[in-house]
Amino acid sequence: MASADKTINTDVPEKDVFAIHFLQSLSNLRIQNLFNSPDTTNYRVRKIKKAAYVSMARAAGGTSRLWSRALLRRAAKGNNKIVRFPRRKRKVTWKISSKRRRSDQRAPVVEDAAERLRNLVPGGGGMETSKLMEETAHYIKCLSMQVKVMQCLVDGLSPK
Amino acid sequence: MNGAIEADLLLDYNTDMSVLERQRAHLKYLNPGFDSPLAGFFSDSSMINGGVIDGFLGTDGLNLPMIYGQTTVEGDPRLSISPETMIGTGNFKKRKFDTETKDCDGKKKKILMMNREDEVEEEDEKSKLTEQNNGSTKSIKKMKNKAKKEENSYSNDSSKVTIQKTDYIHVRARRGQATDSHSIAERVRREKISERMKFLQDLVPGCDKITGKAGMLDEIINYVQSLQRQIEFLSMKLAVVNPRPDFDMDDIFAKEVASTPMTVVPSPEMVNSGYSHEMVNSGYSNEMVSSGYLHFNPMQQVDTTSSDPLSSCFNNGQAPSMWDSHVQNLYGSLGV
Numbered sequence: 001m002a003s004a005d006k007t008i009n010t011d012v013p014e015k016d017v018f019a020i021h022f023l024q025s026l027s028n029l030r031i032q033n034l035f036n037s038p039d040t041t042n043y044r045v046r047k048i049k050k051a052a053y054v055s056m057a058r059a060a061g062g063t064s065r066l067w068s069r070a071l072l073r074r075a076a077k078g079n080n081k082i083v084r085f086p087r088r089k090r091k092v093t094w095k096i097s098s099k100r101r102r103s104d105q106r107a108p109v110v111e112d113a114a115e116r117l118r119n120l121v122p123g124g125g126g127m128e129t130s131k132l133m134e135e136t137a138h139y140i141k142c143l144s145m146q147v148k149v150m151q152c153l154v155d156g157l158s159p160k
Numbered sequence: 161m162n163g164a165i166e167a168d169l170l171l172d173y174n175t176d177m178s179v180l181e182r183q184r185a186h187l188k189y190l191n192p193g194f195d196s197p198l199a200g201f202f203s204d205s206s207m208i209n210g211g212v213i214d215g216f217l218g219t220d221g222l223n224l225p226m227i228y229g230q231t232t233v234e235g236d237p238r239l240s241i242s243p244e245t246m247i248g249t250g251n252f253k254k255r256k257f258d259t260e261t262k263d264c265d266g267k268k269k270k271i272l273m274m275n276r277e278d279e280v281e282e283e284d285e286k287s288k289l290t291e292q293n294n295g296s297t298k299s300i301k302k303m304k305n306k307a308k309k310e311e312n313s314y315s316n317d318s319s320k321v322t323i324q325k326t327d328y329i330h331v332r333a334r335r336g337q338a339t340d341s342h343s344i345a346e347r348v349r350r351e352k353i354s355e356r357m358k359f360l361q362d363l364v365p366g367c368d369k370i371t372g373k374a375g376m377l378d379e380i381i382n383y384v385q386s387l388q389r390q391i392e393f394l395s396m397k398l399a400v401v402n403p404r405p406d407f408d409m410d411d412i413f414a415k416e417v418a419s420t421p422m423t424v425v426p427s428p429e430m431v432n433s434g435y436s437h438e439m440v441n442s443g444y445s446n447e448m449v450s451s452g453y454l455h456f457n458p459m460q461q462v463d464t465t466s467s468d469p470l471s472s473c474f475n476n477g478q479a480p481s482m483w484d485s486h487v488q489n490l491y492g493s494l495g496v
Contacts, residue, residue, distance in 0.1 A: 008356065008359055010359075026398075041396075041399055041400065044399040045392075045395055045396050045399045047399075048395040048398050048399050049391065049392055049395040052391055052394075052395055053391075107350065107353075107373075109373060109374050110353060110373055110377065113373075113374065113377030113378065113380075113381065114377075116381050117377070117380070117381055117384070120381065120384050120385060120388070121384070129349075129353055130349065130352040130353050130356055133353065133356035133357065133359075133360060134356055136360065136380065136384065137356070137359055137360050137363055139384070140360075140363050140364070140380075140383065140384060140387065141363065143384070143387040143388065143391065144387060146391060147387060147390050147391055147394065150391065150394040150395070150398065151394060153394075153398065154394055154397045154398060154401070157398070157401045158397075158401065
C-alpha cells in the first residue's frame with residue numbers, strides 16, 4: 001500500500017518540547033521541597049520517574065493519544081487529582097472483553113505478542129491489535145525522545 | 161443407458177448451456193418429479209455412482225435413493241441447491257458487473273464481494289460466467305463458487321444492471337481463496353497489521369535482518385522494555401545527583417515561562433555576568449534577564465562549568481536559539 005504512511009500519523013514534537021516539559025516537572029518537584037530530607041533515595045527515584053512519564057505524555061500531545069491519555073489518567077488517579085479529559089471526536093474504544101474474545105481466535109502468534117505489548121504500553125488493554133501497533137510506534141518515538149532528554153540532563157549534571 | 165446419456169448431457173452443460181439452464185437441469189436432477197425421464201434415472205443408482213457423473217459432480221457421497229424425492233443437499237456438497245443454506249451462509253453475497261473480468265482471460269477469476277442487503281443484478285453475472293466457463297479450467301473450488309453464485313442468482317431472478325452505490329469497502333477475493341465475508345475482513349485486518357509491522361520495523365533499530373512476525377514482535381517488545389528500563393535508570397541517576405544550594409526560584413521560573421517566545425538583543429550585562437557564550441547569541445528579554453541574572457549570580461559561579469555541556473548537549477550542534485537561555489535558567493533552578 002503506497003499510501004500507508006499517510007494514514008498512520010506518528011509525528012512527535014521536537015526534543016525541545018520534551019526537555020521543557022521535563023524540566024518544568026522537575027522544578028515543580030523541587031518546589032515541593034521533597035528533596036531536602038528524603039527518607040530513601042527510592043522515593044525520589046519514583047517521583048522522578050513518574051514526573052518523567054507524565055511530562056513525556058504531556059509533551060507528546062496530552063490527551064490526543066490513547067496511551068498518553070491512559071498514562072495521565074493513571075497518574076492523576078495516583079495523586080487523587082481530578083483531571084478533565086476533553087471529549088474526543090472519535091468513538092472511544094470498546095470494552096476489553098468483547099474485543100479480546102474475538103481477537104483470540106485470530107493469528108495466535110500475533111495475538112500472544114500483542115498481549116505482551118498491551119501490558120507494556122499504557123492503555124493498551126482496550127485497543128485492537130492494529131490500533132495497538134500504531135500507538136506502540138508513537139510510544140516508541142516518544143520514549144526515545146525522553147531518553148535522549150534525560151541522558152543530556154544527566155550528562156550535564158554529573159560532575160566532571 | 162439412460163443414466164449415461166443424462167451424465168453426458170450434464171457434462172455438456174458446462175460448455176453449452178447458460179447458467180440458468182444448468183441450474184434448472186440440476187434441479188430437475190434432484191427433483192425427479194418434474195421430469196419423468198429422470199425418474200428412471202434414479203432407479204439406476206449403481207450406474208450413477210460408478211459413472212462419469214463423479215467427475216462432474218464429484219458426488220462421492222451421493223446416495224440417490226437417499227435423496228429421492230427430496231431436495232436436500234447432503235449428498236452433493238459442492239453443488240448446494242437449497243436456497244436456505246446459501247442465504248444462511250454468512251452475508252448474502254452479491255456480485256457486481258465488472259467489465260474487467262468480463263473481458264479478461266479465463267485464467268483469472270475474480271469475485272467481487274459486497275456486503276449489502278439490496279437486490280442485485282443477475283443477467284450480467286450469468287453472461288460473464290458463461291464466458292468464463294468456456295475458457296477457464298475446471299477446478300473443484302471454481303465449481304463450488306459457481307454453484308453458490310447460481311443459487312444466489314436463481315433465488316433473485318431480477319434483471320437489474322445498475323449497481324447501487326454504497327459506502328462499503330469493496331474488496332476483491334482472489335482466486336483460490338475463500339470468499340466468505342468474514343475471511344475477507346480477516347484478510348483486511350491482517351494486511352493492516354502487517355503494514356503497521358513494517359512501519360514499526362523502521363522505528364526499531366536492528367530489525368532489518370529479522371523476518372517473520374513473531375521475531376519482529378519479540379524485538380519490538382524487547383525494545384520497548386529496554387527503553388522503559390533506560391528511563392528508570394536515568395531517573396535513578398538524576399535522583400542521585402547532588403542537590404544544589406537552595407534559592408528562591410518561584411518568581412524566576414514564572415518569568416522564564418512567560419518569556420519563552422520572546423527574542424531580544426543580547427545586552428552587555430549578560431556578558432558581564434559570566435554567562436556562557438551561547439547565552440549571548442540567544443534571544444531573551446532584557447528585563448527578564450536583568451531580573452533573572454541577579455538571582456543567578458551566586459549560582460553562576462558554581463555552575464559555569466557544567467552548564468556549557470548541558471546546553472550544548474541539548475542543542476546538539478543546532479543553531480543556538482532563545483531556548484538555550486530558557487533551558488539554562490530552568491536547569492539552574494533545578495538543584496535536584
